[in-house]
Amino acid sequence: MIEKMSESEGKILGFKAVGTVTKADYKVLVPEVQTLIEKEGSIFMLLDLRQFKWEDIGAWMADMNFGRTYRDKIDKMAIVGDKTWEKWITILADPFYSKEARFFYSEDIDSAWKWLKE
Numbered sequence: 001m002i003e004k005m006s007e008s009e010g011k012i013l014g015f016k017a018v019g020t021v022t023k024a025d026y027k028v029l030v031p032e033v034q035t036l037i038e039k040e041g042s043i044f045m046l047l048d049l050r051q052f053k054w055e056d057i058g059a060w061m062a063d064m065n066f067g068r069t070y071r072d073k074i075d076k077m078a079i080v081g082d083k084t085w086e087k088w089i090t091i092l093a094d095p096f097y098s099k100e101a102r103f104f105y106s107e108d109i110d111s112a113w114k115w116l117k118e
Contacts, residue, residue: 001017001018001019001021001025002015002016002017002018002021002025002026002028002029003015003016003018003028004028004032005046005048007046007113010040011036011040011042011043011044012043012044012045012046012113012116012117013032013033013036013043013044013045013046014045014046014047014048014113015028015029015032015045015046015047015048016048016050016051017047017048017049017051017052018051018052019051019052019053020053020054020055020056021052021054021055021056021059022055022056022058022059023056023058023059023061023062024058025059026059026062026063026066029066030066033045033066033070033074037070037073041073042073042074042075043073043074043075044074044075044076044077044078044116044117045074045076045077045078045098045116046077046078046079046080046112046113046116047077047078047079047080048080048081048109049079049080049081049083050080050081050082050106052081066097067097070097071097071098071099072099074097074098074099075098075099075100076098076099076100076101076102076115076116077097077098077100077101077102078101078102078103078104078112078113078115078116079101079102079103079104080103080104080105080106080108080109080112081103081105081106082105082106102115
């Protein structure tokens with residue numbers, strides 16, 4: 001499941017991935033991103049992976065399409081998590097999903113929001 005976070009404001013969108021993410025979950029994320037990009041021109045995003053388990057194959061395809069479609073419109077992406085592989089995903093995803101991406105451990109989520117506001 002993907003949920004929009006209440007801390008989202010201005011041109012900053014935050015989403016929390018919980019459990020297994022499916023292709024249908026992108027129906028939450030994509031319209032929010034598209035609407036804000038149409039309004040602001042470009043955006044900043046936070047993706048909270050602390051409760052994320054996995055993505056099914058349909059979600060992988062939706063994820064790749066998301067990156068291809070919106071990469072040039074996402075100026076900064078903060079990835080928040082606790083696992084080493086999440087940190088590596090941030091490094092690998094950087095050129096495909098945003099102009100700049102950084103990983104933050106769970107205890108640094110406030111720093112992630114602050115970085116997006118800079």
